Amino acid sequence: xxxxxxxxxxxxxxxxxxxxxxxxxxxxxxxxxxxxxxxxxxxxxxxxxxxxxxxxxxxxxxxxxxxxxxxxxxxxxxxxxxxxxxxxxxxxxxxxxxxxxxxxxxxxxxxxxxxxxxxxxxxxxxxxxxxxxxxxxxxxxxxxxxxxxxxxxxxxxxxxxxxxxxxxxxxxxxxxxxxxxxxxxxxxxxxxxxxxxxxxxxxxxxxxxxxxxxxxxxxxxxxxxxxxxxxxxxxxxxxxxxxxxxxxxxxxxxxxxxxxxxxxxxxxxxxxxxxxxxxxxxxxxxxxxxxxxxxxxxxxxxxxxxxxxxxxxx
Amino acid sequence: xxxxxxxxxxxxxxxxxxxxxxxxxxxxxxxxxxxxxxxxxxxxxxxxxxxxxxxxxxxxxxxxxxxxxxxxxxxxxxxxxxxxxxxxxxxxxxxxxxxxxxxxxxxxxxxxxxxxxxxxxxxxxxxxxxxxxxxxxxxxxxxxxxxxxxxxxxxxxxxxxxxxxxxxxxxxxxxxxxxxxxxxxxxxxxxxxxxxxxxxxxxxxxxxxxxxxxxxxxxxxxxxxxxxxxxxxxxxxxxxxxxxxxxxxxxxxxxxxxxxx
Numbered sequence: 001x002x003x004x005x006x007x008x009x010x011x012x013x014x015x016x017x018x019x020x021x022x023x024x025x026x027x028x029x030x031x032x033x034x035x036x037x038x039x040x041x042x043x044x045x046x047x048x049x050x051x052x053x054x055x056x057x058x059x060x061x062x063x064x065x066x067x068x069x070x071x072x073x074x075x076x077x078x079x080x081x082x083x084x085x086x087x088x089x090x091x092x093x094x095x096x097x098x099x100x101x102x103x104x105x106x107x108x109x110x111x112x113x114x115x116x117x118x119x120x121x122x123x124x125x126x127x128x129x130x131x132x133x134x135x136x137x138x139x140x141x142x143x144x145x146x147x148x149x150x151x152x153x154x155x156x157x158x159x160x161x162x163x164x165x166x167x168x169x170x171x172x173x174x175x176x177x178x179x180x181x182x183x184x185x186x187x188x189x190x191x192x193x194x195x196x197x198x199x200x201x202x203x204x205x206x207x208x209x210x211x212x213x214x215x216x217x218x219x220x221x222x223x224x225x226x227x228x229x230x231x232x233x234x235x236x237x238x239x240x241x242x243x244x245x246x247x248x249x250x251x252x253x254x255x256x257x258x259x260x261x262x263x264x265x266x267x268x269x270x271x272x273x274x275x276x277x278x279x280x281x282x283x284x285x286x287x288x289x290x291x292x293x294x295x296x297x298x299x300x301x302x303x304x305x306x307x308x309x310x311x312x313x314x
Numbered sequence: 315x316x317x318x319x320x321x322x323x324x325x326x327x328x329x330x331x332x333x334x335x336x337x338x339x340x341x342x343x344x345x346x347x348x349x350x351x352x353x354x355x356x357x358x359x360x361x362x363x364x365x366x367x368x369x370x371x372x373x374x375x376x377x378x379x380x381x382x383x384x385x386x387x388x389x390x391x392x393x394x395x396x397x398x399x400x401x402x403x404x405x406x407x408x409x410x411x412x413x414x415x416x417x418x419x420x421x422x423x424x425x426x427x428x429x430x431x432x433x434x435x436x437x438x439x440x441x442x443x444x445x446x447x448x449x450x451x452x453x454x455x456x457x458x459x460x461x462x463x464x465x466x467x468x469x470x471x472x473x474x475x476x477x478x479x480x481x482x483x484x485x486x487x488x489x490x491x492x493x494x495x496x497x498x499x500x501x502x503x504x505x506x507x508x509x510x511x512x513x514x515x516x517x518x519x520x521x522x523x524x525x526x527x528x529x530x531x532x533x534x535x536x537x538x539x540x541x542x543x544x545x546x547x548x549x550x551x552x553x554x555x556x557x558x559x560x561x562x563x564x565x566x567x568x569x570x571x572x573x574x575x
Contacts, residue, residue, distance in 0.1 A: 003414070003417040003418050004418070007414055090401075093401040093402075093403070093404070094397065094399045094400060094401025095401040095402065095403060096401075097367075097397040097401075098395075098397060098400060098401060098415075098462075099418070100367055101365055101367065101390055101393075101395040101397070102390060102415060102418040102419060103387045103388075103390040103391040103418070103419060103420075104387075104418055105387070310328075310368060
């Protein structure tokens with residue numbers, strides 16, 4: 001299995017598409033962090049040092065979006081691009097039957113492919129976060145505290161689980177669907193559906209179940225709760241809720257009604273006390289568990305389908 | 315001579331279709347056994363069962379003394395298999411493709427280097443070893459496929475349509491290669507094909523498969539003799555002179571067995 005793992009990792013790092021993707025992600029991330037750090041610098045200059053300033057690098061949006069929003073949106077694409085042709089490319093090239101006729105267990109192939117994908121994603125994320133932290137330190141002149149570093153680590157863990165889910169999804173499609181093109185389109189379609197339409201749909205359904213009334217806050221709250229519950233079907237929402245909580249110690253629930261800008265946040269922090277790291281982790285733990293479980297389900301289904309597939313059709 | 319492959323009433327049913335129907339045959343040590351039959355006769359299915367890649371519906375088989383259903387890895391360690399339309403990683407060189415296979419067979423790199431060189435030498439690809447396989451011609455790919463099979467030092471090789479899509483020269487070089495492997499290295503070969511003249515040249519014995527059933531088995535001379543007798547009996551002496559002289563070709567045998575049913 002290690003042999004296949006090694007080859008798959010080498011393939012990932014040698015492939016042009018991975019290179020393009022990596023450059024793209026790093027480029028956008030650097031740009032975002034840069035604009036955010038510039039904004040932060042101008043806003044906080046003169047004031048006293050605020051707690052958890054460093055994390056705001058990742059959570060506040062610069063021109064368009066914050067870094068974690070970017071990853072929430074773009075992360076699936078990373079997983080899909082790495083997984084959509086995992087099995088069916090081998091099948092169409094005729095290498096799969098050759099691989100299967102070597103003395104390796106059949107599950108070693110799929111395990112190695114999945115693990116190689118996860119390893120690549122991890123390397124990518126760790127380097128990304130380290131790079132951005134370095135840039136942030138230089139740009140705003142603040143060194144992250146131990147707790148901030150720990151929060152970043154948890155953030156990375158959630159991100160890896162999140163992209164891992166999409167990788168598992170894409171590998172599943174690559175097993176079920178014979179054609180590489182169809183598998184790619186199917187995964188992208190699912191991604192778009194889950195990213196956009198589940199959000200819209202949850203609002204619509206919530207309106208049907210619990211119509212809102214401008215003057216009745218109780219109804220509004222109920223509506224929002226239902227919408228939130230439904231939207232959590234989507235891993236994208238799971239991920240963005242979880243990450244924004246872990247990265248922002250002042251958030252005590254995963255859903256907040258009001259959008260808060262950096263200045264408001266700073267003033268809020270004067271009155272609010274932050275959640276401890278452990279408390280934040282407790283809030284996001286169910287989310288992380290769900291993400292990991294989704295990934296596991298995807299992988300388990302792929303595993304079963306792959307093990308049962310008749311070789312004839314390979 | 316000991317048998318390297320033995321099957322007993324091997325059967326595989328897909329849905330309602332019998333792909334392989336109570337197949338019993340054996341391949342002896344050191345021989346080239348031609349496994350002939352039209353497309354869809356069940357040749358590939360049989361091979362997949364012999365390698366433990368597909369489970370028989372009933373019946374059993376032994377390959378080099380191992381049961382492929384129970385010990386597929388032991389079979390796969392010892393048997394070289396070249397699938398129809400053998401595939402390679404096109405962006406890797408021939409050498410690294412072989413290296414990968416060697417590693418999958420848990421050969422240490424120190425050992426595999428020499429084996430790869432030997433195998434490439436044998437299939438006359440040593441000069442092309444560092445080119446990406448994507449640039450290879452069909453014939454070269456086929457020969458590389460054989461080199462790949464040789465990496466694990468097999469006692470038995472199974473080749474599925476090794477001459478498919480090759481030009482006459484390519485066919486000859488592949489067949490000669492197969493013959494030399496059998497003669498010089500004593501490797502047993504199970505050669506699957508639907509092309510007759512070619513197999514006629516190299517096979518010691520053949521088995522003819524049609525609709526999952528083995529309809530004939532033996533050396534080519536034996537089959538030819540049977541064919542002539544049948545011909546003579548049915549034509550009542552009106553056969554062509556060529557038949558009587560025993561010049562009946564494998565083609566005639568083949569047609570005879572395939573027309574039945």
